[in-house]
Amino acid sequence: MKSVQSDRLGRRALIAALATAATLLGPATLAQKPVSLLNVSYDPTRELYVEFNKAFAAHWQKKTGEVLGVRQSHGGSGKQARSVIDGLEADVVTLALAYDVDMLSKKAGLIPADWQKRLAQNSSPYTSTIVFLVRKGNPKGIEDWDDLVKPGVSVVTPNPKTSGGARWNYLAAWGYALNKFGNHPAKAEKFVADLFGNVPVLDSGARGSTMTFTERGIGDVLLAWENEAYLSVKELGPTRFEIVVPSLSILTEPPVAVVDKNVDRRGTRAVSQAYLEFLYTPEGQEIAARHHYRPRDARVAARYASTFNVKVKLFTIDELFGGWDKAQAAHFNDGGSFDRIYTRK
């Protein structure tokens, strides 16, 4: 079951293990293996963590002499949270929304309820926002949210019921409508309903939607995470797509957390904590910025100011919706606004 990489690490780990005390390793069954962490993350961070894990492993080895292997699991944010609740032994989770991490606490008692305060910036070392990805030349002339509800415009977004990214999309649209119609919930609902009237297919995850838009050629505009949009343009060709940033969007704060119950059982608390803290260091922030996440560190942000559209006005979920619990209950749970929109169709 081990990959080629961990076999190599295994040999070196034996030597390292002789030097470092057995207290750093977990139960007896793990005595011969190198230290390994499992990072359960959501879809768009694949590339980010490939680079970050390498950097952190190098840093950790320099600091403690311990050889570290970080395994990754990716999937839809909600699906990943559910897997951890069902027993996937994550040492850290790096998910799309705080609501999913809250579930680890509420449904399984894996982390304490005040987890979000334990790391700086609400446990979000990097942020992103929701932007539009359009075809090169922007043939439908899409500039802002209003253009998405026009007839004849086809919008691609994932299903808010299954995708964390889709929920950010939904709330961004709703937030814009609230702003436009002076905080009138009914008008906002109509706006979002019109938008979803223009949606031809709901994939279950953000990557699925991106594929539908870019590869299957469906839709005029894709609602996407900013970093995902940049990645698409880079991977699939700047000659095919361009990014349009709306006037107003939501500040998405994907959180990270140590999973207490698991790290205590596996004895990996120290390294897991260091792993997450490394995200806040200049080196970690550089890596995030390189992968098109907005860094929190002001200096790194300044260096990357040209790549990020800084004119967009950003609101947070706390400001407009009172936090994830309220937003989830009002919009995405059964009987919420999304269900109303869809049963009316």
Next chain:
Amino acid sequence: MFLHKTLLKRHSVLPGFDLALGFALLYISLIVLIPLSAVFLKTFTLTWQQFLDATTTPRVMASYRLTFGASFLAALLNAVFGFIVAWVLVRYTFPFKRVIDALVDLPFALPTAVAGIALTAIYAHNGVLGQWLPFKVSFTPLGVWVALVFIGLPFVVRTVQPVLEDVNRELEEAAATLGANRWQTFGKVIFPIVMPALLTGFALAFARALGEYGSVIFIAGNMPMVSEITPLLIITRLEQYDYAGATAIAVVMLVASFALLLLINLLQSWARKRQGGLA
């Protein structure tokens, strides 16, 4: 000993009944029954009203219509064309017949995910077939139907083939001597013999299509109320941490599948009795 006494209908001199049946029952219980019961037990934590609520919302009902409807239509198409393919394979010779015969089992052998991405690529609007079609296939209920036809294809052919092969030519010749033309012979002599097998094959294809996930999930549009299959809704419930709701829908599907399968086995039993074998 225990099984011997309670279940056996007729005394048999052959040994091993207890061991064989005992082991089989144990294995089934461990691998199939006990885990399956987890689904039912979880559902029983709901009140009857909650169960009805979970399984009869408009969105769930729409998914039943799609899943059961598309499966039924796919099995129907497979029944018609599967019969033709079986007929052609049994009765005629033509070039590449052996290749075609072997290819019929491709859906059995090919992984569902592979079938899924291939079909999606073909019928997308820029795909090799999709670009010529005036209507959309990928991401519509039609796409779901195409995927289900693919995976159900072997069932009808393989169930009908052996029976067709066994049809006694002398019966047909007798009918011809009595003045029947080919169509009459087919309708009154051949088809009734093959009908039980055709029904069985249809029911098998239907049952298989009901449960299919891997190939459909790539090509379905997953629009609520339009192109969501029921297994997807089970997953949606799970993602919302509503385990009981997920198991409720799963129970509905399981009961439907079980009923279908029981029907199939009764059909096969009836067909076998007709031909004079062990019931």
Next chain:
Amino acid sequence: MNTAALPAKAPRAVAAGTAPRRIRAATAEAPWVRMLLIGLALGFMTLFLFVPLVTVFYEAFKKGWDVYVAAVSEPDALSAIKLTLIAAVISVPLNLVFGVAAAWAIAKFEFHGKNLLLTLIDLPFSVSPVIAGLIYVLVFGLQGWFGSWFIDHDLKIIFAVPGIVLATTFVTFPFVARELIPLMQAQGIEQEEAARVLGADGWQMLWRVTLPNVQWALLYGVILCNARAMGEFGAVSVVSGHIRGQTNTLPLHIEIIYNEYQFAAAFAVASLLALLALVTLVLKYLVEQRVKTQLRCDGDRSE
């Protein structure tokens, strides 16, 4: 029983006095009907089977041989291959043993509840893979029946290899049994009874009489069981945990690289499974010829 396809016989209904015309047997259709049926059958098969199969290989090689080789030899792909093989190597023999036991009980004895048992055996065929995965999560997951007992004792079932093997075993459960049962039922019990009379005990009977009679059907069932075991997607996806390089089987790995925009690579790995499918079909065809012969011999024998 006349089962061989005989060449067209002399016609019986040639009207007296008519000029000789193209004759055909009374048991054959008009040529146009034949052509039409063959055309329809071939068209149907091409559209629904041939095109998808070709597409897999076409897309796999679209970006060239190098991309293909790189895709199938990268570490994650290799560990996926390994995991797929492990799952198959464990689940297939288990299901084989079960299949023989169940077929023995069902084909050689009459007992109450036989139809029920047959239905239960067939159940995994129509249970959705999502449900198949879900049931194991409900039993072995942290929130399941055993709760944290497994994890506390450091035994990983779900989201690890054992869970994947369990889900694979469930899904491929009926294959061997379903191949053996009809054949053994057709063969009846005379040979076994004869063996009994000659003094054989149960195991000798099984090993020397029954199994040799069904060896090809057995092989056939094993081949199909293996193909499905290696290709299962839905059920494994639910119990896998998607840990890269560790708990991803080949079908899951395909989904992952497909979602990373590496389409040629995804189809390249998919082509491995498609190749396996084709090999399966060839083997199956060869075996099937033997099964047909066996059925015919037994049919003649039991008359």
